Amino acid sequence: MAKKAPPHGVKKTSWKRGQSGNPAGRPKGDRTWTAIVAEVGAMTPTDVADRCQQIAASLRAYGNKAAMKELAVMTAYAATIYLPSSALLNFLADHEEGKVPQAVEISWKQEAIALLRQGKLTKEEVVADLGGTLAGELFVEAGIATAGTGEAAG
Numbered sequence: 001m002a003k004k005a006p007p008h009g010v011k012k013t014s015w016k017r018g019q020s021g022n023p024a025g026r027p028k029g030d031r032t033w034t035a036i037v038a039e040v041g042a043m044t045p046t047d048v049a050d051r052c053q054q055i056a057a058s059l060r061a062y063g064n065k066a067a068m069k070e071l072a073v074m075t076a077y078a079a080t081i082y083l084p085s086s087a088l089l090n091f092l093a094d095h096e097e098g099k100v101p102q103a104v105e106i107s108w109k110q111e112a113i114a115l116l117r118q119g120k121l122t123k124e125e126v127v128a129d130l131g132g133t134l135a136g137e138l139f140v141e142a143g144i145a146t147a148g149t150g151e152a153a154g
Contacts (some may be wrong), residue, residue, distance in 0.1 A: 035075045037095040048074065113142040 031039075043051065055071065073092075081086055115121035123144070127135040139146050 031067070031069070033073070034067060034095045036067075036070050037092055040070070040073045040077050041092065041096050048077070052129060107143065109138060112138060113144075117146060 036085070040048070040051075046079070052074065058072070076088055076092060080092070112121065112126065116123070116126065124133070126138060129135075130138065136146065
């Protein structure tokens with residue numbers, strides 16, 4: 001007999017709504033990707049070779065006690081030496097130094113001009129919200145008559 005699917009938008013989980021699936025959080029001793037990338041990136045080739053030998057010995061002796069995150073980062077750094085890849089270098093840089101801020105264009109002026117032209121926003125409201133100088137610049141850009149002269153700006 002086939003299982004009945006839960007209603008649309010409802011996921012069947014083993015915990016109640018608002019209850020965390022991981023109440024204890026990340027273990028305190030567990031290092032983050034960022035910390036591992038920074039640590040491995042600061043190593044010299046001799047340090048890397050020594051650490052690789054330690055990891056190999058740990059893998060042989062303990063099997064599952066070596067952190068796979070560290071192995072993945074070590075492999076990624078080794079790969080950049082022999083086969084540099086912009087995607088791999090970006091991944092490592094993003095995790096060690098943080099992502100590069102990207103410019104965001106805010107188009108509030110066009111929206112404000114449209115609202116003024118539609119009569120949904122008054123010149124007085126614009127002046128009250130933006131102040132005289134910025135409101136005046138907006139009126140000039142929009143070709144809207146200024147309060148002082150009654151003529152179209154610009």
